[in-house]
Amino acid sequence: MTTSDQDRAMATGKWIAAGSVGLAVVGFMLWAMGAFTPAVPVEETQQQAFERQCRNKIEALVNAEFMGTSDLGVRDEAITNRGTLGYDGVSVQFLDNCSYKVTSFVEAPNGFGVTVRHNYTAVLINDRERNEWRLESFEALPR
Template identity: 30%
Template sequence: MAFFMVLLTAAIVVVVFVVCTAMATKRGSETNIRITLAAGAIAAVMVWVWYFNWSSSPERDREQVEKDCNNTTMAFVMSQNFVKQRLKAPSTAEFPYITDRGVRVDIMPNCSFAVSAHVDAQNAFGAAIRNQYTVKMSYNRASKMWSATDLNIQ
């Protein structure tokens, strides 16, 4: 959104520049140029005031909390990283898609998720085996970090 705001401000500056350049060719247009510059500056300031009010509104904060704390796909993907840390051969790990049968991600209170899935990976002897796992994933919105508790690989 900030990128859009920069583009909008640049567009206002370009329009003001073009209008002022066109007016500069006429005699007695100094007042009109000043009015155009002032209007452009006011428009740019109003755009940025709106943006800062919008970005810090309680409604936007609620929307962001809902988005972060209902993101089951991210919880599933992040759980894979914690599972890999516990495997003997993490580079051989293959996980299902979130839409595959046997994958379940439940939303829990306080921006937490219960993830249940499987992983195919090699064991210490090089044999490919399928392990079921469950883990409780938690997202800390302040630090933007994920944590895993109660990781159980069977």
């Protein structure tokens, strides 16, 4: 081996040693911050499970529309547009004890074929013991 080959080998060895030390330092820092700590599952209480199952805005919106369209005099198959979360004026508010206040709309043609928007507010209760939704109140809003 010539001197230049020995110098290159020494330089390469130094870089490998420096890289190993760097990796060790980064690994230690990650360990110290808790990056390698496994997630500990948290047991859910019965009340927490009930609350989680109870809070379903999409189910509330769909059931309000399904139960309320007959009160508006609109046939379900005639609906051309429905209120969805994200539209202006559409809201689903969780009240308490699995009840919701839904404000939304449906659009459907009237008897003359003109599409009309029907705004409404409904209050529903999600009865988890019976596994059913109940319509507490329904109000058609002015257009």
